[in-house]
Amino acid sequence: MRTTAQLAEIWVYLSASPLLGLTVTLLAYQGAYWLYKRANFHPLANPVLLAVVALVLLLALTGTPYPTYFDGAQFVHFLLGPATVALAIPLYTQLPKLRAMAGPLLAALVVGSLTATVSAVAIGRLFGASEASLLSLAPKSVTTPIAMGIAERIGGLPSLTAVLVITTGILGAVSARFIYQALGIADHAVRGFAIGVASHGIGTARAFQVSEQAGAFSGLAMGLNALLTALLVPLLIPMLQRWLG
Amino acid sequence: MLGALTILLVFQLIGEVLAQLFALPVPGPVIGMALLFAALALRGGPSAELRDTAQNLLQHLSLLFVPAGVGVMLHFGRIGDEWLPLAASLVGSTVLTIAVTALVLRALSRRAETAGK
Numbered sequence: 001m002r003t004t005a006q007l008a009e010i011w012v013y014l015s016a017s018p019l020l021g022l023t024v025t026l027l028a029y030q031g032a033y034w035l036y037k038r039a040n041f042h043p044l045a046n047p048v049l050l051a052v053v054a055l056v057l058l059l060a061l062t063g064t065p066y067p068t069y070f071d072g073a074q075f076v077h078f079l080l081g082p083a084t085v086a087l088a089i090p091l092y093t094q095l096p097k098l099r100a101m102a103g104p105l106l107a108a109l110v111v112g113s114l115t116a117t118v119s120a121v122a123i124g125r126l127f128g129a130s131e132a133s134l135l136s137l138a139p140k141s142v143t144t145p146i147a148m149g150i151a152e153r154i155g156g157l158p159s160l161t162a163v164l165v166i167t168t169g170i171l172g173a174v175s176a177r178f179i180y181q182a183l184g185i186a187d188h189a190v191r192g193f194a195i196g197v198a199s200h201g202i203g204t205a206r207a208f209q210v211s212e213q214a215g216a217f218s219g220l221a222m223g224l225n226a227l228l229t230a231l232l233v234p235l236l237i238p239m240l241q242r243w244l245g
Numbered sequence: 246m247l248g249a250l251t252i253l254l255v256f257q258l259i260g261e262v263l264a265q266l267f268a269l270p271v272p273g274p275v276i277g278m279a280l281l282f283a284a285l286a287l288r289g290g291p292s293a294e295l296r297d298t299a300q301n302l303l304q305h306l307s308l309l310f311v312p313a314g315v316g317v318m319l320h321f322g323r324i325g326d327e328w329l330p331l332a333a334s335l336v337g338s339t340v341l342t343i344a345v346t347a348l349v350l351r352a353l354s355r356r357a358e359t360a361g362k
Contacts, residue, residue: 029308048307052314059318066319073312079302080309082253084274085260086299088281089291104353112346120338127330133323137334141342144313149272160320162313164335169310171339179340185347190354194347198339205307219303221346223278230271 015064021072028054041209043174048166048202080145083201084226090219097189098220105193109221112197113228114236116141121240136160138237140168142229143200143222150230154237165200172199173206188214196221249298256281 014020032050039045059069070077091098098105120137129137135156139147144165151161176195185191192214195203200222208215260277263269269276285291291299317324324331 025311026308029311048310048314051308051311052317055311055315056318059315066316069315070312073315076309077312080313081257081274081277082250083302083306083309085253085256085277085281086302088256088278088285089296089299090303091278091282092285092290095286101354101357104350104357107353108346108350111349112342115345116338116342119341120334123337124330124334127333129327129330129334133327133331137331137338140335140338144310145274146272159316160323163317163320163324164331166310166314166317167335168339171335172343175340176343179343180347183344183347185351187351187354190347190350193350194343197346198342201306202310208304226275227271227279230275 015062015068018072018075021069022075023072024055024058024069025051025073025076028058043177043206046170046173046202046206048205049170049174052166080143084143084145087219087223090216091223094216094220097216101189105220105224108193109197109224109228112194112221113141113225113232116198116225117229117233117236118240132157133160135237137164138240139229139233140164141198141200142226146226146230150233154234166202169199169202172203176203176206189217192217193221197225200225246294246298249292249295252295253277253281253298253302256284 028051029047032047032054035050036042036045036047055069058064059066117138120140121134124134124137132155135154136151136158138154138156139150139161141147142150142165144162147161147165148158150156151158172195176191176199180186180191185194188211191210192207195207195214196218204215204218204222207218256277257274258277259280260275261273263276264271264273
């Protein structure tokens with residue numbers, strides 16, 4: 001029989017090792033995904049949202065600081081880099097479709113990308129967000145590593161941007177179906193592309209669960225918007241600051 | 246799997262080096278993605294191994310956002326102070342972006358179809 005003191009020692013040992021953070025991340029995600037599947041992939045049962053809520057509660061209850069958790073979870077986080085590079089492959093697979101629809105797609109991309117940045121900063125400003133928050137909001141529609149890189153360059157808070165990006169992704173994944181129903185948008189290529197522009201990887205993950213075509217176009221939009229936003233936002237910010245005073 | 250993962254990391258590394266070297270506004274992994282895309286176009290497509298590895302990695306894309314998402318707990322203070330502007334901006338901008346992008350794309354592809362007939 002182990003005594004309470006021995007159990008406490010095991011806890012102290014485990015909570016200082018990266019094993020625990022990594023394992024609970026995988027467990028929380030798989031639990032969340034199981035629920036999502038049980039809910040017939042309903043957009044409101046988003047697995048990222050469920051996993052994050054479960055983990056925040058767990059860390060708060062055990063009094064574990066985020067950096068301790070992240071020591072383990074960083075191994076999952078690290079894969080975002082190679083996953084971003086891997087987007088080249090679905091992008092390449094879509095090359096014929098991309099060529100055929102090139103004009104309309106590029107025009108929609110530019111309009112969508114500008115809408116995402118300008119409306120985020122303008123609405124935030126209208127409701128009195130601080131300057132650091134506004135700069136962190138600007139790249140919120142693109143995938144995390146890119147958005148964090150942009151935030152760093154323009155003087156935002158990269159870790160706040162990560163949270164805003166993920167919230168944007170979840171919001172898009174949760175709301176897209178209802179927006180499309182209201183506007184009568186049925187084409188899965190259009191549906192996928194719009195969610196990809198607005199809510200990056202989490203939107204893309206959601207689109208793949210709806211249909212292969214929606215997923216492919218969402219991945220395409222996400223990759224293109226990442227490139228465009230990285231180029232546009234550093235140029236747009238000084239203009240927006242002057243315009244918004 | 247191992248070979249394909251190495252390819253992805255090598256392209257990411259080249260991207261990071263180029264971004265640092267020329268102080269580019271684009272983050273390293275995006276440059277890596279663009280370079281890999283160009284390499285695939287030159288080579289005529291990915292190997293089966295690279296395709297499978299990419300598919301596996303992207304299939305669990307939403308998992309990769311979880312650790313950064315948990316970082317929300319670092320910002321409870323700021324979010325508490327600024328919850329209204331942040332929530333209004335995120336909800337308003339996300340809904341607007343999806344709607345505007347979808348409407349523009351539908352209008353333009355309809356026009357392209359009509360012009361083609």
